Amino acid sequence: MQKRVLSACCVLLCTIVTAALLLTSSPAFAGEPGALLDILLKKGLISKQEYDELAAGRETAEREEAVASAGTELPDRVKVEGALEGEYRWMRHGGSSAGDSASDLYLRSLELSTGIRLNEWISASSVLISEWIGDELNAGDEMLTVDEAFITLQDEGFPLYLVTGKRTQPFGLFESHLITDPMTQDGYETKRVGLTAGLTGPAGTDLSVTVYKGEEQMNHLFESGLFDTESISRTGGETNDVGSFIVSASASPLEDTLTIFAAYLSEPGSGGRNETLNAGFNLVPPFLESLRLDAEYMKALRRERYDGAGREFREGVISVAAAYELILREREIIGGGLFEERRAHIVSEPLEVSLRYEYFDDGGLTADTGAWSVKYRFSTGARYSFYNDEPSGLIAFAAVEYRHTGTRAAGKNDEFYAKMGINF
Structure with a gap:
């Protein structure tokens, strides 16, 4: 009698062990672990109480595994980047002597970027x-502000996308290889x-x-320093509606x-829309892949x-x-309005020399009002990543x-900039 009981216990024990192994490792039952427990319960090999305990234990294990898995995947979904840049500036205005020049030493920017990808088509970014x-010239302070914060809904295999939030909106490319921004x-x-x-x-159509x-x-135009805003100002107040596009x-x-x-x-303005x-282009000649050519044009159609003023100034x-890139690396992102675009320059172009020419047509502003305006600007420079x-x-x-810089009615200006920075 004892042997039969012992034998039955051994069979039951082996069955339970086998069931446990199947529940935890068998691909056949990985998706439906309750199916095997149902069979054991129907055969009378386990009691209802044992069935409930095993089912509850399995559910707890699955929850713990899901939490652990999510914690492991999170670092792969989150990207943290940043930049710290110090700058020196020397300026001389209107052809004055060196004794009338001015110089400054300051931190140009401290940026911290965080990006997160929830899945293949939902992502968010903030800077x-x-x-x-x-x-002192730009009256900077030590306050952190939100420079970018937007959500993107875009799947690589789906043509439609949606972006909402604060960022440099898609008006202008602003490609720049120099310290200063283009006009x-x-x-x-x-x-x-x-x-x-x-x-x-x-064909990359967007x-x-x-x-x-x-x-x-x-x-932004009136804060640009391209013309005399002490003599020229806007009339009217800000709009209360979402009316710009x-x-x-x-x-x-x-x-x-x-x-x-x-x-x-198009934006609302005083007495009419602005x-x-x-329009512009970015060109990498196939016969000289180290060369980058950029051109961009802005023109006021209505003001x-x-x-x-007695008329519009367009x-x-x-x-x-x-x-020219002395060290050639592939760069997938172009532009200069977003943090990721500016960082792409630093990462992909470790040693380069560049020059830029710009012309500002004030639409007859200086001739009609006597206010000064910038006429042209020539810039040249170089950058080297000494640690990469x-x-x-x-x-x-x-x-x-x-x-x-050459101006209308205000002489000429000379400036020199030096910058050192880190990106991570």
């Missing part, structure tokens, strides 16, 4: 920034909370429509060689009448630049730039 720390960015960058709906297609609130582009298009008909882009922007056209800017750890993404670089 905190503090600028011009210690710079096109100085006067026309539109960094505002907006909503973009876009469509992608073959068509989008963006809506936002306010008169950001016009405000951008229509943008870009394409790469020759992959890795040519990118062309154009955009139209409308601006943007409100400024305070005291200004325009053209910027033409060339850069590709696996970790740690980079240290130094850059210099000389800039000469």
Whole structure:
């Protein structure tokens, strides 16, 4: 009798052990572990109480495994990057003597970028920034502000996408290989909370429509330093509605060689809308892959009448630049408005020399009002990454730039910039 009981216990024990092994390791039952428990219960090999205990234990184990797995995957979904840049600036205005020059030493920017990808088609990005720390000319402070914060809904295999949040909106490319920004960015960058709906297609085609609130582009133009805003000012106040929009298009008909882009922007203004056209290209000649050629044009199509002016002044800017890469690396992102675009320059172009020529057409502003305006600007410079750890993404670089500016009714200006920074 004892032998039969012992034998039955051995069979039951072996059955339970086998069931446990199957529950934890068998691919056949990995998706439905309850199926095997149901069989054991029907055969009378386990009691209802044992069935409930095993089922509860399995559910607990699955929850713990899911939590542990999520914790392991999270670092792969989150990307943290940043930059710290110090800058020296020397300026001499109007051909004055060296004794009348001015110089400054300051922290140009401190940036911290965080990106997270929830799945294949949902991602978010944010950038905190503090600028011009210690710079009296630009009245910088040590406050951190939100420079970028946006959510992107885009799947690689689906043509439609949506972007909402604060960023440099798709009006202008602002490609730059120098320390200072191009005139096109100085006067026309539109960094505002907006909503973009876009469509992608073959040959790198990207068509989008963006809506936002306010008169950001016009405000930026009056803060650009391209003309005398003490003599010229805007009338009226800010709009209360989401009434500004951008229509943008870009394409790469020759992959890795040519990118062309154009955009139209319209904002409400005093007595009428302010409308601006943007167009340009980025070219990497196939016969000289180390060379980068960029051209960008901004033109006012309609402008409100400024305070005291008898007519519209439809200004325009053209910027033409060339850069030569002494160390050639592939760069997938172009542009200069977003943090990721600026970082791509540092990562992919460790040693380069560049020059840029720009012309500002004030639409007759100086001739009619006597207010000064910038006429042309020539810039040249170089950058070298003296520490570049590709696996970790740690980079240290130094850059210099000389800039000469000619103005209408205000003489000529000379400037020299030197920058040292790190990216991580």
